[in-house]
Structure formats: structure tokens, C-alpha cells
Amino acid sequence: MSDWLDAVKWDAQGLVPAIAQDAASGEILMVAWMNREALEETARTGRGVYFSRSRHKLWRKGEESGHVQTVSEIRLDCDNDVILLKIEQLGGIACHTGRRSCFFHKLTTDDRGHADWVATEPVLKNPDEIYRR
């Protein structure tokens, strides 16, 4: 049965944004996109699967990096157009930059009143090491 997949308001490209949140700490690790197939596979396998808009294909998170996501809960918002995954992030690194979370740019105002984005989270692993073949 797939009616629960029909309840999702897919956009014109057949996609919705999906937030991956650490199930234990509540930290937001990343936001990616899902199509119908990605959401179905995520629910069926309990692994985080997205749709890569740049590569135009399913992206099984961790397929290259090993940083697989174990999904414990799937939620949908009131407008049925945003997915929330509660996950455990294997390897502790969700971001392709080697950081735990993708949300490492923090808006910061310096003592002259000038605002800018400042990178705040440590790089836990060199991306060259994560993605070496």
C-alpha cells in the first residue's frame, strides 16, 4: 500500500525537503531532498535515502563515505511538504566538509557592527579521506 506516499505534497519536480535530525541530541545535521522513491526506500530500509538534484539520482547517504544514517522516526509537517527524519549518524559526520553538521555557518556581528557568516564547527575528518576511492 502506498497511500501514505500520496499524502506528501511533492513539488513540481516531484521533490520535498527532508531534515535529518540527530535522534539523541536534537542537533540538525543536514537538509537534503527526497523524491517518492527515496522516501519509500527510507521507510522500508530504515536508512537515509535522498534524491541528489545535482546528480539526478537516488543518493543512499553513506554509499561513498560510509556515513550511513539509521532512521528511527519519519515525520511530515502540517502542510505535508517537509519531511523530518530522526536519525543516528554513523561515523558522526553528516556534512561533506567533514563536519558533524552542515549548519556550521553562524551569522556573527563583529565589534564594528559588521555581520558575516563565520564557520564554527570543527572539521572532524578531511573530506579527501572521506571520499577517497
Place this chain on the structure above:
Amino acid sequence: MSDWLDAVKWDAQGLVPAIAQDAASGEILMVAWMNREALEETARTGRGVYFSRSRHKLWRKGEESGHVQTVSEIRLDCDNDVILLKIEQLGGIACHTGRRSCFFHKLTTDDRGHADWVATEPVLKNPDEIYRR
């Protein structure tokens, strides 16, 4: 100076998704959209301001409901196309349905193996009361 606003990768409609996360509990309360003006005003005033895609105008969260958001931190992801706000939600209700969080549909599988979205969070206030004039 507005160069930090230029760093954001606005989409073809000039928008990016913005996640509002409870600064204290880590709970994800809602996802809405921001244009450049909404993000600038949010940073300047410390209040959550979004762009309503249905009404095609700035949406100062709480302007009707009183459920204003006090913003303590603004983050941007690695791709520069998703905003994360750490907020305090006045009134404790972010969702137009009267619930604390918009993410109240939980994918649940019953004992016959049938999956469906189930509403899980309590309605704290009748929407008719929230939006009465």
C-alpha cells in the same frame, strides 16, 4: 553592508527554506521560506520574519496570532541554501493548527503492516481562538 545576504544562494524565486528550532529543547517547530528582505529583517530585529508564498508578502510570525519568535542564532548550511534559526517561541505554539510543532504527523505502521501518517502532538489551543479578530 549586506554582503552576508549575497552569500545566500537564493533560488529562482529568490527564496530559501528556513528551519525554526527551539533554542532550548532542540525541537524543530516549523519550516517556512525566506526572501532576502525577510532574512535581513530577522537579523536586524531578532524576530522571526518569513516570506509567505501563498500571500506573496512578508510574514512577521505572530503578527496575527501573537506567537512571535525571538531569534537567538542564525545559521546557514554548507551549500548556502538553507537557513536555521534558533528561536524562543512565544506562546509555545508555532503551528497554525494550534500545536507546538508543525511536525506532528508521524509515520506509523499498524499491526497489519499498513503504514500511515498519524497525528501525535496535542492541540494546545483552538486555531479559531488563535486567529480570531
